[in-house]
Amino acid sequence: MTATDSQALDRELSLMEARMLEHAAVKELAAFGKLLASKPLDARELKTFFATMGAFFKTVPTGILALALKISDDWMARGDRYGATAMGAYILFADVDEFGLHDLRNGMQRTHHQLFQELTAHLKVSEADMQDPRYLLPVGQILGERTTEYYRHRSIGEALGFHLASEVTSSEEFVYFLNGFLKYKEHYGVKDDADPVLHFFRVHTVVEPMHKSMGRSMIEIYAAQDPAILKQVEAGAMAFCEGFADLFRALNEALSASAPEARRNVG
Numbered sequence: 161m162t163a164t165d166s167q168a169l170d171r172e173l174s175l176m177e178a179r180m181l182e183h184a185a186v187k188e189l190a191a192f193g194k195l196l197a198s199k200p201l202d203a204r205e206l207k208t209f210f211a212t213m214g215a216f217f218k219t220v221p222t223g224i225l226a227l228a229l230k231i232s233d234d235w236m237a238r239g240d241r242y243g244a245t246a247m248g249a250y251i252l253f254a255d256v257d258e259f260g261l262h263d264l265r266n267g268m269q270r271t272h273h274q275l276f277q278e279l280t281a282h283l284k285v286s287e288a289d290m291q292d293p294r295y296l297l298p299v300g301q302i303l304g305e306r307t308t309e310y311y312r313h314r315s316i317g318e319a320l321g322f323h324l325a326s327e328v329t330s331s332e333e334f335v336y337f338l339n340g341f342l343k344y345k346e347h348y349g350v351k352d353d354a355d356p357v358l359h360f361f362r363v364h365t366v367v368e369p370m371h372k373s374m375g376r377s378m379i380e381i382y383a384a385q386d387p388a389i390l391k392q393v394e395a396g397a398m399a400f401c402e403g404f405a406d407l408f409r410a411l412n413e414a415l416s417a418s419a420p421e422a423r424r425n426v427g
C-alpha cells in the first residue's frame with residue numbers, strides 16, 4: 161500500500177465517521193441529552209431508561225470478545241501463526257475495562273456490568289423492573305439482539321463497522337448521561353461530581369475515544385489488504401446507527417410526555 165493509498169483510506173474512513181455523526185442516531189441522542197438536562201427522571205422514567213439500555217448493554221462485552229476471537233482466528237487461518245493474537249488485540253483492547261482488567265496492579269476491578277448494577281440498585285431499579293415489559297421498550301432488546309448478531313455472526317467487515325459506530329456514538333452518549341445525572345444530583349442521591357455511584361457513566365466518557373481509534377486501526381489493516389471490505393464496514397456501521405436511532409427515538413417519546421419543551425427545542 162502506497163502513502164497515497166493510505167491517505168485515501170484515511171480520508172474515506174473519516175468521511176464514514178462523519179456520516180455516522182450526521183445520522184439521525186446522533187440527533188436522537190442529542191435530543192435525549194437535552195431531555196436529561198431538562199428535568200430529573202421520575203421512578204417510571206428511570207426504570208424505562210435503564211431497562212431499555214440494559215437490554216442493549218447486556219450484549220456488548222461478549223460481542224466484542226467474540227469479534228476479537230474471530231479476528232485472531234482469521235489471521236491464524238491466513239498463516240500468521242505469531243501475529244494473529246496481536247491482531248485480535250486491537251478489538252480485545254475495548255474489552256479490557258468491560259471485564260475489569262484495566263488496573264491489575266490493584267487487582268481485578270469491577271466490570272462495566274457490575275458498575276451498571278451498582279447504579280441501577282442505587283436508583284432503585286430492580287432486576288424485575290429491568291425485565292418488565294412496562295419499562296423495557298422492545299427497541300432495547302432489538303438493538304441487543306442486533307449487537308449479538310453483528311459481532312458474532314456477520315462478516316468481520318460488518319462487525320468492525322458495527323463496532324466502530326458503537327464506539328463513535330458512545331463517546332458522546334455517556335457525556336450526556338453523566339451531565340444529566342450530575343445536574344440533578346440531589347434528586348438522584350448523588351453526593352458530588354466524583355460520586356462513585358456514577359462511575360458507570362464516568363468511565364465511558366474516558367475510554368471510548370481510544371477504543372474507537374483502535375477499532376479504526378483494525379479496519380485500516382483489513383482495508384489495506386482488501387479495500388472492498390469498506391462496503392461491509394459501512395453496512396455494519398449503518399445497521400448500528402439505525403438501531404441506535406430507533407432506541408433513542410423510542411426513549412425520547414416514552415420519557416418526554418411530561419417534558420414537551422425538551423422535545424420541541426431539538427433541531
Ligand SMILES: [Fe+2]
Nearest residue numbers: 220258272364
Ligand atoms: Fe462499557
Ligand SMILES: [Fe+2]
Nearest residue numbers: 254327368371
Ligand atoms: Fe468502548
